[in-house]
Amino acid sequence: MIAFENSGYMFFILFLIPAWFIFYINLKKIKKAYSSLENTKKIIKKAKIRTLFFSAAWIFMILGLACPLWGSKPVSVRRRGVSVMFVSDISKSMSLQDIKPSRIAVQRQFLKVLLEKMHTTSHEPAVGLVLTKGEGVLSVPLSFEKNAVSSAIDALSPLILSASGTNLEAGVLRALDSFGENRGNSKIIVLCTDGGETSGSLLNAAEKIKKTDAVLIIAGFGTLEDIKIRVLDEKGNTQFREARLEEEFLQKAANIAGGESMYIPALSSGAIESILKIIDTGVEGLEKMVYIQEPVKRNFEMLLLSFIFLCLGGISFYGKNK
Template sequence: MFRFEHPDFLYLLILIPVLAFASLLIARKRKRALQRFGNPELLEPLMPGVSAIRPVIKFYLILLALSAIIFTLAGPQFGTKLQTVKRKGIEIMIALDVSNSMNAQDIAPSRLDRAKRAIYQLVDKLQNDKVGLIVFAGEAYTQLPITTDYPSAKMFISSINTDIVPTQGTAIGAAIRRSMSSFSAQENVNRAIIVITDGENHEDDAIGAAKAAVEKGIKVYTVGMGLPKGAPIPIPGGGKNNFMKDREGNVVISKLDEAMLVEIAKAGDAEFIPANNIRKGINDLVDYLSKLEKTEMEAKIYTDYENQFQYIALIALIMLLIDFIVLERKNKYLSKIKLFEEEDKK
């Protein structure tokens, strides 16, 4: 398992594009200043030692060295031992709707993007809890098995879009049932399912699925993405004002079915969280989850991390050494060597 011991140092990488942009501006300023004296091609014989490419090479060698130094300071490490530890927490399965209606923009930037941000916020607030991810539209699929690896969870979340599921629709019941089967085999653990959707269930009996979850001791929370007034559904790659239409040619308006989500949450012995104030909603959801009794669970984590900064430090040293060797001006002795020019015939 790879990690950085001091990841805050990685913020210094913002210096790299800033310095590159500054170098570009300085180079343009020098070129304009040279043009004031005359044609650069005519001035070139008067400056035989000046090289246009060498300063650029040296600058980018310095940038590479600086990047390597920043990564060195961040402390790259590899975990060498997988150890089983016991922690107190709960198990949470997040079921995220990825149907086309989640592209609607009644909440900016879109329902799906706002939902992904909400999941980020939720994961950031978890401690010692296990989390898994289900994506669903017409069918439900396990995107991330139950785990305590929060960075991996965020990575999977970032890659989600509405093309990830081949069958369109909104099968909330299937998502709940898939979530129920995705928990660990450990017994006597408090569990919760969080369904994030616009609530337009067209496929199955979501309320029946929520009741079945409660019978197994699993609470089913719902998070509503969208507004009751609704919004048209953009066609991916179809242009700014190209929206989905029905068979009669009318623009389809997707609306939040809040009543349905409230009913599912009620059947799931839990709460409905509206998305009109998602930050407050996530805080409320965390409060609800924190009231569930924590149970001792086993989790496998990497330990005995070994520092690997020396290899990146070596790269930085090599870049600085090459920069020291390469001069900004042309070498007058090497310039006399002309391997590819024919000698003048007498």
């Protein structure tokens, strides 16, 4: 997934539209003025090529200023604080609208607000994102680049993964593995879910978390009303499954994880503040070297391509007409 550090610059690419319109008007004038010359077609062709080169140079210059981010590289940094992995349940039941506009839409807003508030503190945590549906998929590795995580949150949807069913265990364990052996002082997993499962067991994941120094925070989305949805089980058979918020189950999982782990309804008053309080506790630890996967900035490559196309346009401009 490609993100941009300064996405506002992308607007300036639209300046090419009036530039191309002016070029089209001038091209018609050139055709009319030089219609009697034998090399008119060569002049027109050279003008089009020059405009194409300069347009490409402009586009890549804007992309360079916007600073695209893709790929990742390991970076060692000395940090004080916590590492937070968001685990997003994007299964079919999260599209239900028992909370408006839908569970997945409320989850997106919840994570965006939490992310923003986390990065207003003096100790910015490293944040990553795991998607869980039929399996656990690492969407964004732990990073101090907030924009990459924010863009991934904006795209959360049950349509992202083709797998069917829900496996919360796979998502939580994928997040736990993502911390790595050298991860810093405090490891926190924030699981956003309604508690429904078709495979795996969140309770098993909670047992494994209990044996580590990680904290499991479960934010519940949905209501306690009886709702049924049609799902496929592990064998591909159609079943009707309860889709109400499984509060008792999620509370049990948090209790098994132990320590500071907790369950909290996402729509309850002070839910985000309670999570932030646990995250802030992690900054009290000693500073140490941690290793993260940092998105690679590709602005140099974009600016280099812009310079190359600018040079090509210049060569075309100053070329001799025979």
